[in-house]
Amino acid sequence: AAGVIQSPRHLIKEKRETATLKCYPIPRHDTVYWYQQGPGQDPQFLISFYEKMQSDKGSIPDRFSAQQFSDYHSELNMSSLELGDSALYFCASSLYREIQETQYFGPGTRLLVL
Amino acid sequence: AQKVTQAQTEISVVEKEDVTLDCVYETRDTTYYLFWYKQPPSGELVFLIRRNSFDEQNEISGRYSWNFQKSTSSFNFTITASQVVDSAVYFCALSVPIKAAGNKLTFGGGTRVLVKP
Numbered sequence: 001a002a003g004v005i006q007s008p009r010h011l012i013k014e015k016r017e018t019a020t021l022k023c024y025p026i027p028r029h030d031t032v033y034w035y036q037q038g039p040g041q042d043p044q045f046l047i048s049f050y051e052k053m054q055s056d057k058g059s060i061p062d063r064f065s066a067q068q069f070s071d072y073h074s075e076l077n078m079s080s081l082e083l084g085d086s087a088l089y090f091c092a093s094s095l096y097r098e099i100q101e102t103q104y105f106g107p108g109t110r111l112l113v114l
Numbered sequence: 115a116q117k118v119t120q121a122q123t124e125i126s127v128v129e130k131e132d133v134t135l136d137c138v139y140e141t142r143d144t145t146y147y148l149f150w151y152k153q154p155p156s157g158e159l160v161f162l163i164r165r166n167s168f169d170e171q172n173e174i175s176g177r178y179s180w181n182f183q184k185s186t187s188s189f190n191f192t193i194t195a196s197q198v199v200d201s202a203v204y205f206c207a208l209s210v211p212i213k214a215a216g217n218k219l220t221f222g223g224g225t226r227v228l229v230k231p
Contacts, residue, residue, distance in 0.1 A: 048216030055216025
């Protein structure tokens with residue numbers, strides 16, 4: 001079965017640079033979520049979208065922005081990167097009205113800021 | 115606010131032993147969903163099981179089983195006859211349907227399971 005696709009899988013950036021992470025949800029899924037997982041930590045919710053509208057917002061820095069497009073894919077834009085932004089970024093997708101709104105995660109994008 | 119606590123940070127067992135992972139959650143909402151996810155060394159997060167707050171029936175799925183008790187706010191997870199491939203970090207997570215869609219998962223700190231051959 002098709003899964004969530006994230007690109008790139010690995011990304012190395014310098015401080016103060018920008019980065020764009022892309023997420024392609026499971027076909028037919030209409031809700032997308034972004035999470036950040038620091039080394040040895042649990043995933044922290046950043047933001048979610050349903051039908052191209054922001055649905056919920058967590059501890060996402062003002063330097064980050066995200067959107068969901070008409071084909072339901074999503075992009076997370078990160079500017080003025082800091083060393084502390086180095087983490088594993090997950091995208092997840094779910095289907096509205098599916099029982100218990102189960103989130104299926106992509107393989108993650110590992111971002112390293114030097 | 116929601117909170118999930120996994121008191122065990124690391125568990126080490128020998129292959130074929132059973133492993134039980136503890137999870138305690140906090141929420142004031144009466145409707146909520148509980149999940150277990152597995153994160154192997156390769157890093158991806160794999161959905162394992164889910165339960166809603168209205169269904170306390172415990173089930174078994176293959177080598178996995180879970181014990182959901184609302185009275186103690188616990189959602190424990192057991193791997194029977196563990197295998198080396200079960201070595202991973204296991205996360206318990208909670209979701210509360212505050213919004214129509216896109217409700218966040220609140221994760222516990224994770225329990226690292228090491229299964230030795």
